[in-house]
Amino acid sequence: MRGFVRVPMILALSLLLGGFLLIAGARGQVQSEPPVPPMVGDLLSGRTIIIDPGHGGWDPGARGRYTTEAIVNLAVALKLKAWLRTAGARVLMTWDSPQDIPPDRKYRVRERLEWINRQHADVLIDIHCNSGQASFRNPQTFYWDGAPSYHLAHDVQEELRYFTHSRRDVKRIDQYVLRYAHMPAINVEIGYLTNAQEERLLMTSSYQEKLTWYIFVGIERWLLKGRWSADLLDAPPPTDLLVR
Numbered sequence: 613m614r615g616f617v618r619v620p621m622i623l624a625l626s627l628l629l630g631g632f633l634l635i636a637g638a639r640g641q642v643q644s645e646p647p648v649p650p651m652v653g654d655l656l657s658g659r660t661i662i663i664d665p666g667h668g669g670w671d672p673g674a675r676g677r678y679t680t681e682a683i684v685n686l687a688v689a690l691k692l693k694a695w696l697r698t699a700g701a702r703v704l705m706t707w708d709s710p711q712d713i714p715p716d717r718k719y720r721v722r723e724r725l726e727w728i729n730r731q732h733a734d735v736l737i738d739i740h741c742n743s744g745q746a747s748f749r750n751p752q753t754f755y756w757d758g759a760p761s762y763h764l765a766h767d768v769q770e771e772l773r774y775f776t777h778s779r780r781d782v783k784r785i786d787q788y789v790l791r792y793a794h795m796p797a798i799n800v801e802i803g804y805l806t807n808a809q810e811e812r813l814l815m816t817s818s819y820q821e822k823l824t825w826y827i828f829v830g831i832e833r834w835l836l837k838g839r840w841s842a843d844l845l846d847a848p849p850p851t852d853l854l855v856r
């Protein structure tokens with residue numbers, strides 16, 4: 613159940629920042645004040661995030677019994693995009709509709725990467741489904757190199773562990789996109805299509821909604837680090853704002 617503690621924590625953080633804004637706003641006219649944190653809903657404003665749903669076109673990726681990876685990757689990527697945009701981020705996608713990739717064509721990793729590296733984004737999130745033995749299940753986040761990518765992967769995987777009660781940890785993997793992306797980059801393998809139970813979950817809109825919430829919280833946590841002083845982020849939430 614620890615996963616559900618994260619939601620109030622983020623809400624508390626948002627309230628804290630909102631309260632700080634009210635206080636700072638009331639004083640703002642008089643003298644120059646430290647930078648004012650943005651309103652709730654703008655926590656990620658000014659950040660550009662690229663989401664790359666794996667496969668597409670004639671390349672379905674891994675296959676489950678009822679669906680394919682490309683279909684699930686796109687559905688999940690669109691839900692993740694919605695969360696990130698709600699928080700004020702600018703979100704770009706390598707493709708965001710089945711019509712973007714002709715059914716007889718493959719969207720090659722190299723073409724994606726060239727496009728990705730031209731966008732000057734802060735973060736790249738690749739979305740894939742895993743495949744393996746029928747008993748394998750649960751999401752896992754991969755990175756290739758560099759502390760930023762590792763920490764981003766770690767923050768996302770920690771949320772996913774809370775969500776799925778899994779003990780899977782982040783893993784280093786040599787993937788073309790992760791290796792050559794010019795920004796912190798991770799690959800979230802959102803679950804195993806080869807596990808019948810998990811395939812059903814991954815096809816369910818409500819599960820996709822929850823899954824992407826936790827991925828979003830992990831990304832947000834990582835992006836907010838260093839943006840405001842540790843004092844502000846570590847301070848307990850102002851209790852008077854929490855009582856209504």
Ligand SMILES: [Zn+2]
Pocket residue numbers: 666667673674681740741
């Ligand atoms: Zn894949």
